Amino acid sequence: KAGVTQTPRYLIKTRGQQVTLSCSPISGHRSVSWYQQTPGQGLQFLFEYFSETQRNKGNFPGRFSGRQFSNSRSEMNVSTLELGDSALYLCASSSGTVETQYFGPGTRLLVL
Amino acid sequence: GENVEQHPSTLSVQEGDSAVIKCTYSDSASNYFPWYKQELGKRPQLIIDIRSNVGEKKDQRIAVTLNKTAKHFSLHITETQPEDSAVYFCAASKGAQKLVFGQGTRLTINP
Numbered sequence: 001k002a003g004v005t006q007t008p009r010y011l012i013k014t015r016g017q018q019v020t021l022s023c024s025p026i027s028g029h030r031s032v033s034w035y036q037q038t039p040g041q042g043l044q045f046l047f048e049y050f051s052e053t054q055r056n057k058g059n060f061p062g063r064f065s066g067r068q069f070s071n072s073r074s075e076m077n078v079s080t081l082e083l084g085d086s087a088l089y090l091c092a093s094s095s096g097t098v099e100t101q102y103f104g105p106g107t108r109l110l111v112l
Numbered sequence: 113g114e115n116v117e118q119h120p121s122t123l124s125v126q127e128g129d130s131a132v133i134k135c136t137y138s139d140s141a142s143n144y145f146p147w148y149k150q151e152l153g154k155r156p157q158l159i160i161d162i163r164s165n166v167g168e169k170k171d172q173r174i175a176v177t178l179n180k181t182a183k184h185f186s187l188h189i190t191e192t193q194p195e196d197s198a199v200y201f202c203a204a205s206k207g208a209q210k211l212v213f214g215q216g217t218r219l220t221i222n223p
Contacts, residue, residue, distance in 0.1 A: 004155075033209045043156070043201060043213040056210040059113075090155065094209050099144040101209060103155040 025093030118214025
């Protein structure tokens with residue numbers, strides 16, 4: 001099976017802009033989780049979508065949102081970008097019934 | 113909420129020796145404990161995981177042990193090789209797709 005894919009791989013934005021990241025899970029997987037990875041805070045959970053519904057949510061402000069489509073592909077949106085949003089954004093794919101998660105290559109976002 | 117502490121933050125071992133990384137968790141309801149390996153510029157890769165109904169699991173040179181009473185779990189790598197050099201992350205979850213990660217251990221294998 002093909003692995004988890006994420007687009008774009010790299011992104012440069014300026015403060016105040018918004019950004020949308022995309023994640024395609026492993027075929028047959030219905031759960032997509034999003035994580036933010038930074039040198040200072042490590043890997044932090046943003047939210048999880050299962051069958052088009054947000055099932056779990058982390059402690060991030062409302063500027064971070066997501067959605068999932070009927071084909072299980074997921075998008076994450078960050079509005080009003082801040083410098084501190086610069087990070088590697090990883091999505092992880094899971095069947096949804098078993099906890100095992102497989103990560104995509106990530107999208108590296110730089111906010112200037 | 114759940115908190116996962118990971119030690120050491122850096123570890124350097126001679127090739128062929130063993131490496132041990134330890135994690136403690138705070139929520140006794142956590143029941144799933146995966147370990148991920150992340151090489152520079154690459155995605156985290158699942159290397160082994162354990163569930164709370166099991167005390168130990170092995171996969172070739174890698175093993176994980178879990179002590180539910182003490183709320184800690186450890187990764188053991190034997191006969192280390194240069195390709196084992198990477199950052200290793202432990203994580204915990206309560207049966208949901210929300211993983212809480214440790215801060216990571218940078219493992220360096222010296223030839």
